[in-house]
Amino acid sequence: MSALTEELREKIRAEFPKYPNKRAVTLPALHIVHDALRCVSTESIREIAGLLELHPSEVHDTMSFYNFFKDEHHPLGKHRVWFCRSISCMLRGGEELLGQVCEKYNVKPGETSADGKFTLEFAECLGACEGAPCALVDEDCHMSLDVASASKLIDELK
Amino acid sequence: MPKFEPVLLARIHTPDSHKLETYQRDGGYQGLRKALDLAPADVTNLVKDSGLRGRGGAGFPCGLKWTFLPKDHPGPIYLCINADESEPGTFNNRYLMEMDPHQLIEGIAIACHAIKSNKAYLYLRFEYGLSYRRLDAAIKECYAAGLLGKNILGKGFDLDIVLHRGAAAYICGEETGLIESLEGKRAWPRIKPPFPAIEGLFRKPTIVNNVETLCCVKQIIDRGKEWFQSIGVKPDPSNPRDAGSYGPKLYTVSGHVNKPCCVELPLGVTARELIDEHAGGVWKGRKAKAVVPGGISMGFLSDKELDTPLDFNGPGKVGCLGLGTAAVVVVDDQTNMVDVLYNCARFFSHESCGQCTPCREGTNWMTRILERIRSGQGSMRDLDLLTEVASSMGIIPGTTICGLSDGAAWPVKNAIQKFRGDFEEYINSARKSVTPYPVGAH
Numbered sequence: 001m002s003a004l005t006e007e008l009r010e011k012i013r014a015e016f017p018k019y020p021n022k023r024a025v026t027l028p029a030l031h032i033v034h035d036a037l038r039c040v041s042t043e044s045i046r047e048i049a050g051l052l053e054l055h056p057s058e059v060h061d062t063m064s065f066y067n068f069f070k071d072e073h074h075p076l077g078k079h080r081v082w083f084c085r086s087i088s089c090m091l092r093g094g095e096e097l098l099g100q101v102c103e104k105y106n107v108k109p110g111e112t113s114a115d116g117k118f119t120l121e122f123a124e125c126l127g128a129c130e131g132a133p134c135a136l137v138d139e140d141c142h143m144s145l146d147v148a149s150a151s152k153l154i155d156e157l158k
Numbered sequence: 159m160p161k162f163e164p165v166l167l168a169r170i171h172t173p174d175s176h177k178l179e180t181y182q183r184d185g186g187y188q189g190l191r192k193a194l195d196l197a198p199a200d201v202t203n204l205v206k207d208s209g210l211r212g213r214g215g216a217g218f219p220c221g222l223k224w225t226f227l228p229k230d231h232p233g234p235i236y237l238c239i240n241a242d243e244s245e246p247g248t249f250n251n252r253y254l255m256e257m258d259p260h261q262l263i264e265g266i267a268i269a270c271h272a273i274k275s276n277k278a279y280l281y282l283r284f285e286y287g288l289s290y291r292r293l294d295a296a297i298k299e300c301y302a303a304g305l306l307g308k309n310i311l312g313k314g315f316d317l318d319i320v321l322h323r324g325a326a327a328y329i330c331g332e333e334t335g336l337i338e339s340l341e342g343k344r345a346w347p348r349i350k351p352p353f354p355a356i357e358g359l360f361r362k363p364t365i366v367n368n369v370e371t372l373c374c375v376k377q378i379i380d381r382g383k384e385w386f387q388s389i390g391v392k393p394d395p396s397n398p399r400d401a402g403s404y405g406p407k408l409y410t411v412s413g414h415v416n417k418p419c420c421v422e423l424p425l426g427v428t429a430r431e432l433i434d435e436h437a438g439g440v441w442k443g444r445k446a447k448a449v450v451p452g453g454i455s456m457g458f459l460s461d462k463e464l465d466t467p468l469d470f471n472g473p474g475k476v477g478c479l480g481l482g483t484a485a486v487v488v489v490d491d492q493t494n495m496v497d498v499l500y501n502c503a504r505f506f507s508h509e510s511c512g513q514c515t516p517c518r519e520g521t522n523w524m525t526r527i528l529e530r531i532r533s534g535q536g537s538m539r540d541l542d543l544l545t546e547v548a549s550s551m552g553i554i555p556g557t558t559i560c561g562l563s564d565g566a567a568w569p570v571k572n573a574i575q576k577f578r579g580d581f582e583e584y585i586n587s588a589r590k591s592v593t594p595y596p597v598g599a600h
Binding site for chain 1: 234243244245246247248249251252283284285286287288290291318320322323324325326327328339340341342343344345360410412413414418419420450454485487489493497498501502505508509511593594595596
C-alpha cells in the first residue's frame with residue numbers, strides 16, 4: 001500500500017507549474033506530506049522522490065537538513081506548540097515558561113504528550129518579540145504568555 | 159526633532175489595511191502604473207540615485223545590485239524576496255507583510271519591471287502563519303484584479319509571484335542559502351563569485367531583496383528620490399566610500415523595556431531615543447546594561463554607547479558589526495551577561511548549517527565553554543579562549559563561506575571586551591545558572 005494518497009499526490013503535482021524543475025518542489029512536497037501524515041516516513045520519502053524524479057537520498061538529504069520534519073519514529077501529535085527561547089523572550093521569562101510547561105505536561109521539547117494531543121518544541125526567535133514570551137500553536141502566534149495563559153492554550157486544543 | 163510621520167507603516171492602523179480595496183482607496187498601485195510607464199533602466203536609475211541601501215542586514219546599495227545583472231540577457235531573470243526574517247529580536251518584516259501586504263507586492267512588481275523579471279519567488283519563513291495567509295490572499299486578489307499575471311494594467315508586463323515557505327532554518331536568510339533552499343536542497347550558502355546577479359536561482363541571473371527594501375522601492379517611485387534623500391543621514395564627507403544612510407527605517411525594540419514596539423523613524427536615531435521616547439524606557443525603573451543594536455549578530459552597545467546613531471555606520475564605530483536588521487534588544491542592569499551571551503551562542507550553534515568547519519565547530523565550542531562557565535566550572539582562561547575562537551571564524555578572518563560565523567563571533571567578542579567584569583565576577587563567585595527545561599533537547 002502506498003504511503004501517499006492520491007489526494008496528496010495531486011496536491012504535490014499542483015506545485016509543479018510554479019517552478020522550472022521538479023526538484024524545487026521538494027520543500028513544498030515535504031510540507032504537504034508532513035502536515036497531513038504528521039511525519040515523513042521512509043516510504044513517503046521514496047514516493048515523493050518518485051514524483052519529483054529524484055533519488056530518495058536526495059529528498060532525505062534535504063529533509064534531514066531542516067530539523068522541522070519528523071520521521072516515522074517521532075511523529076507529531078495532533079498539534080505542534082513551539083515556545084520561543086531566543087533572546088527577547090528569554091529576557092522576559094521565556095525559558096522559565098518553557099520549563100514550567102514541560103513540567104506541567106510531563107513532556108520534553110521534541111516530545112509528544114501521552115495523549116497524542118500536542119508535540120512540544122522550543123523555537124528560535126519567532127519574530128513576535130513585542131509580545132515576549134510568545135509561542136506558536138500550529139500556525140498562530142500567541143503573545144505575552146505566562147504559565148496560566150499558555151496552559152489554557154494547550155488545554156483548549158481539540 | 160519634529161514628529162516623524164510614518165510612510166512604510168502609514169496604513170497599519172487602517173481597518174482592513176491588508177485588503178486590496180482599502181489599499182487602492184489609499185492610492186495603492188499608482189506607483190506601479192507610474193513605473194510601468196518608465197523604461198526599466200530609468201526605474202533602476204531612480205532607485206540607484208535615491209541611495210536606497212538594503213534593509214536586510216548588509217546595507218548593500220539596492221539599485222547598484224540591480225545593475226550587476228547581465229545586459230540583454232534572454233531570461234529568465236528571477237527576483238527572490240527574502241522574507242526569512244529570523245534574526246533574534248527582529249519583527250519589522252512581519253509587520254509589513256501582515257498589515258500591508260499589497261505595499262510589498264507593489265514593490266515586488268516595480269522591482270521586477272526594473273530588472274526585467276517575470277517571476278518572483280517570495281521565500282517566507284514558515285513560522286509566519288498570518289503573513290502567509292495575508293500574502294496568499296493578497297496575491298489572489300491581485301490576479302483577480304489584473305495586477306498580477308499577464309499584461310498587467312494593460313501595459314504588456316507579465317509577472318507571477320510564487321509564495322514559498324521555508325522550514326525554520328535561520329541560514330535560509332543568507333541569500334545563496336535561500337536560493338539553494340528554494341531549489342529543493344539543503345540551505346548551504348554558495349561560494350561567491352559568481353554572485354546571484356550572474357548565476358543565481360536555477361543558474362539564472364537573480365536578485366535577492368529584503369521585504370522592507372522593496373517596500374521602500376514602492377515609496378521612492380511614489381514620492382521621488384529627493385523625498386528619500388531628505389530623510390536620514392548624509393554620507394560622511396571624510397569617507398569617500400560611504401553611501402549615506404538615507405530614508406526611513408523600521409526599528410524594533412524589545413527585551414527589558416516597558417513598551418516593546420516596531421517604529422518607523424529616519425535612519426540615524428540613537429538607541430537612547432528609541433528606548434526612552436518610543437519604548438517607554440527600561441522596565442521596572444532600571445537602567446540598561448547592554449543594548450543589541452541590530453539583532454544579536456551585531457554585538458552589543460554598552461551603557462556608555464547608547465547615544466550611538468543607529469545608521470549604517472554608527473554601530474561599527476563603537477566596535478559592533480553594523481546596523482544589521484535594526485532590531486534593538488535591551489538588557490537591564492540586573493541581568494548577567496554570561497546568561498545573555500550563552501543564549502546568543504546557543505542560537506548560532508543551533509543555526510550553523512555545518513558546511514564550514516570554523517563555524518560548525520566554533521559555534522559549538524563557544525557554547526560549550528559558556529555552558530562550562532554557567533555550570534560553575536569556568537576559569538579566567540576561558541575568557542581568552544572564547545576570544546581566540548571568536549577571532550578565528552568568519553568572513554572577516556577569511557575562514558568561512560558566509561557571514562553567519564561573523565555574526566556568531568561578534569557578540570562573543572563584544573561581550574568579553576565590553577563586559578569582562580561580569581564574566582570575571584561570575585567565574586569568581588562560582589555561581590551557577592540552569593536552563594529551566596531538559597537540556598538534552600538541545
